[in-house]
Amino acid sequence: MNRPEREAAVRRIMDQAPPPVPPELHAEVVRRGARMLRRRRAARRVMWSLLFAASVAFIVWAVLARPWVEPPSQTTPPLTDW
Amino acid sequence: MGQRHASQDARRAREFKAFVAGAAGRLLHAATLLTAEAPDDNPRARRLLTLALAHTYACWDGLHGEDPYDRTRQYLATRFARGAWHQYGGLAGARPRPASPLAGLAPQERLVLVLRLYEGVAEEQTAALLGLPTERVHTICDRATATLLHPPRGPAPAVGGAKMAPS
Numbered sequence: 001m002n003r004p005e006r007e008a009a010v011r012r013i014m015d016q017a018p019p020p021v022p023p024e025l026h027a028e029v030v031r032r033g034a035r036m037l038r039r040r041r042a043a044r045r046v047m048w049s050l051l052f053a054a055s056v057a058f059i060v061w062a063v064l065a066r067p068w069v070e071p072p073s074q075t076t077p078p079l080t081d082w
Numbered sequence: 083m084g085q086r087h088a089s090q091d092a093r094r095a096r097e098f099k100a101f102v103a104g105a106a107g108r109l110l111h112a113a114t115l116l117t118a119e120a121p122d123d124n125p126r127a128r129r130l131l132t133l134a135l136a137h138t139y140a141c142w143d144g145l146h147g148e149d150p151y152d153r154t155r156q157y158l159a160t161r162f163a164r165g166a167w168h169q170y171g172g173l174a175g176a177r178p179r180p181a182s183p184l185a186g187l188a189p190q191e192r193l194v195l196v197l198r199l200y201e202g203v204a205e206e207q208t209a210a211l212l213g214l215p216t217e218r219v220h221t222i223c224d225r226a227t228a229t230l231l232h233p234p235r236g237p238a239p240a241v242g243g244a245k246m247a248p249s
Binding site: 017022028034 | 106107110111115127133139199200227231
């Protein structure tokens with residue numbers, strides 16, 4: 001028995017007795033798919049709002065703390081005894 | 083604007099319904115072969131198919147011309163590969179069910195056989211999908227074919243040895 005014949009025989013074995021499709025399949029699929037979509041959308045919304053809140057917090061902190069301004073030096077000893 | 087959205091949604095739902103009506107039978111058959119369940123008692127295959135189709139429904143808008151059948155089949159196969167690893171520990175011949183013609187094969191052998199011969203996916207694509215070398219897919223397919231056509235004698239074939247030996 002050569003390869004195509006063997007493959008054909010296996011195909012014949014596998015093609016027997018197709019299972020009946022349950023009638024409620026489409027409704028169930030749509031229900032699950034819609035839930036998946038809803039969750040995905042909610043997760044995206046949460047992510048964007050977190051990102052937005054983090055950037056607002058950063059801007060507020062930067063404006064208040066002004067990290068780019070050089071702090072006054074505190075290492076020079078006080079000038080006494082001139 | 084809202085009206086356009088509604089009509090778009092309706093078109094989408096119609097398209098998806100047509101897709102399910104056309105593809106569900108063949109995919110359910112493939113899933114039942116994968117799980118090696120009887121055709122009229124296949125809860126695992128139904129669950130697998132429902133999850134795969136729901137996944138396709140969720141990314142229906144992002145397909146961009148890709149074949150939804152292809153996408154569903156891919157998801158089905160990878161999901162089964164992952165699940166088989168967890169549930170059966172990758173052991174060959176766990177819980178044989180004489181009702182299915184592929185009951186005597188290991189989950190991976192069933193997966194390769196169904197993708198290659200039932201679905202007609204090319205060897206390279208099967209290998210890429212399963213993350214295996216092409217030669218390995220070739221070997222598994224040959225071995226599974228041999229096992230299916232000439233079931234081994236010994237302790238194992240007590241479940242389904244006699245009923246399929248047409249060759």
